Amino acid sequence: MRRILAIAWLHLKELFKSPGTLVMMFILPGLFGWIFGGISIESGQTKPVIDVVMNEEEHSTEIFNLLKQNEHYQWNKATLKEAKEHVEEQDTVAAVVIPTDIQQKVVENQPLLDVILRSKTEDYLALEPHLQGTANLIIRIHHTVEESNSTTLPDMLEAAATSKGVAIEKQTIQKDGNNPVEMNLMFVGFAIMFMMFGLSGAASTILDERIGGTWGRLMVTPASKLQISLGYLIAYFLMGWIQFSVLMIAMNLLFETTWGNLTYMIPFASLVILCVVGFGLMIAGMVKTKQQAGAIGAVLIVSTCMLGGVYWSIDLVPEFMQKISLAVPQSWAMSGFKEIISGSLHPATLIKDTLALLGFTAGFFLIAIRGITFK
């Protein structure tokens, strides 16, 4: 055990004495997280603008108030001409026209709100359900007014606009841009990618050790192959955990991100880190020099991270790409992290993700053991 710990401790010490490794493991991911996290938050602060074309009638004002319930957009009143110009020049996402004959449109079962837009942008797609929901609400209120005959439509609209229950579209809007779960996953994604770079770089030092002679020297000490292997494994595993924890804590302090239930997070992250260590050792076992390891590692890491939904949500890519992504461990890791961070903790999904990662880890280690010669 003493020999195992000595080997592990030696490599951890080497890590903290190597500026290059520190940059790759902490500075770069921190910088990426800070820049992209900052961009996400910044973009959240600039609300997309929607023009509303309306007259001064009471019901128009109340519908305007209903629309304003969605605080993710900035709602501006404008004339039809101004609204068209703004849309044309892409100063606004869209313009919503509240017709003067809205009651008649309800009766005739025609679309209530006219929308002027240049193209269906992401912002518009996020807005659409809110417009639809508002229109449905107006229709329901109209029918209620008709049945009760006791209040006027503007009164009911006012009541609806002041009611907290109107803000039903918030969830839909969040999905598209600044969902905290998506943002936290982005940080986890960066952590995974840089962990892969950092640990595959660290694991490829075995190649340097082979050339430098320390590997051979270790082999002629009384330390067994198992002790040597475990020493390296523990060192890389701890490196992975240190990197992951530092990044997660930094992102938490900078952007108040949360990481879900730690009872699930810690074992799952451990499995992901073990898988990444296996990946790094596999590359070290496949190549002859550290330069080859760097080149092959970079290609494999970047491509599999793209496929695995590390840079963007896997839901955004076509279905066939989603199927291909199942062949890379990152997609299973991201899926599991999503379950944990979002708090949904769906057991079947978590078990599936865990088993898949275990499979990948075992595969990587088998290839690594075959590749890394002890001679």
Add this chain to the structure above:
Amino acid sequence: MNILNVQELGKSFGKFEAVKGVSFSVEKGESFSLLGPNGAGKSTTINMITGLYPPTSGSIQITGVDVIKNPKQAQKSIGVVPQEIALYETLSARENLKFWGRMYDLSGNALEKVVDEVLEIIGLTDRAKDKVSTFSGGMKRRVNIGAAILHKPEVLIMDEPTVGIDPQSRNHILETVKRLNNEGMTIIYTSHYMEEVEYLCERIGIIDHGELIACGTLRELRESIGDRSRIIISLDNEGSHHLEISSLLEGLAVEKDILIKDKLLTVFHKEPQAILSELIQLVTKDGTKITSVEIVEPNLESVFLHLTGRSLRN
């Protein structure tokens, strides 16, 4: 009592036979050297003795332990100084020594004490906290040796430990090895520097093309070539004096007694002064010019040259 027994040791890499049936033994407390040019098979032999390479054939026993069957047991009693500077450059000399000490089950105060002792032996106490990367080649070589003697091994195996270092560091290393040997440590030393081998070792095995071509004390090896000196004459061309010189050296007209290679004429003779003037006349009679003449007392280089027809440094 033999501390190392090597019998019919062979090693092949694919079709290439690196070591061919090498046999020798080393007594406890002895200093033994494997001498040979680069690529002769010295390191491969050493790597098999240390348990790093499994041999293709033959057997090795160290302190009575079969290295092939129980390599980890055998490795407890040996210290290995590899040809490479096998150290962690980002760590200090002390940190390196402590790490290698731990690999031999040393720990705590005992480890600290032995590290201090070894730093003293290798003369680096005042640089103990400095990173190895800041050391000169000679200092690194000294730490390289230090890492192998922490556990006070019975046998110290050194594979060309002085390659590429300055004369001062070389002297320090040789003195250290001599001292360790005088204190009772068995030394197995490979080198292609005959001066080192002559200074350090009681017995010498000469290895070439994977074969042990001679083995014995320095005196025995000298005697094997008749204790003859070498007359080395540098020529401006290789000429065609071979037969005439052979007839001059009556009774010694053996092919290996006269070598002409790279404009160097080498003649082996017991009394070089007696034939020198006649030899020079013979060589220059067809107009060949002599650029230098040197008489070398019998040494390991002479033995190697006589046995193989090649210089050790070729």
